[in-house]
Amino acid sequence: MHLENGPGVDRAPRQTEFYGLRAVPIIFAEWAELEPALAGGLTLSELLALPSAVVVTAMFYKETDILGITGPHGAGKGSYKIRARGFLSDGRPFSLHVNEVLGQLRVVQITFGASR
Numbered sequence: 096m097h098l099e100n101g102p103g104v105d106r107a108p109r110q111t112e113f114y115g116l117r118a119v120p121i122i123f124a125e126w127a128e129l130e131p132a133l134a135g136g137l138t139l140s141e142l143l144a145l146p147s148a149v150v151v152t153a154m155f156y157k158e159t160d161i162l163g164i165t166g167p168h169g170a171g172k173g174s175y176k177i178r179a180r181g182f183l184s185d186g187r188p189f190s191l192h193v194n195e196v197l198g199q200l201r202v203v204q205i206t207f208g209a210s211r
Contacts, residue, residue: 113156122151
């Protein structure tokens with residue numbers, strides 16, 4: 096967590112980074128199923144019950160949030176990035192790359208590899 100002025104002074108951190116190494120669960124689902132389910136709120140049980148839900152295990156996970164409150168681009172103009180890689184339950188590899196800049200989703204790349 097990076098603060099511009101210090102704890103208790105800043106309303107929020109300027110930047111946060113989250114790391115996960117080994118066994119970070121990620122759930123993927125098709126947007127056509129997920130979008131209507133989100134309308135009324137969604138529990139983990141409901142998410143896992145979606146027919147397209149796939150649980151993967153990330154062996155590497157990094158998420159960086161540069162908040163728009165005090166970010167380098169000005170108020171309301173932050174960025175959000177995720178990088179992850181790991182394995183599906185059947186052993187196939189996966190990778191995930193998400194990049195949002197200034198409120199615009201620039202990249203969403205999900206790759207599922209071939210079976211071993």
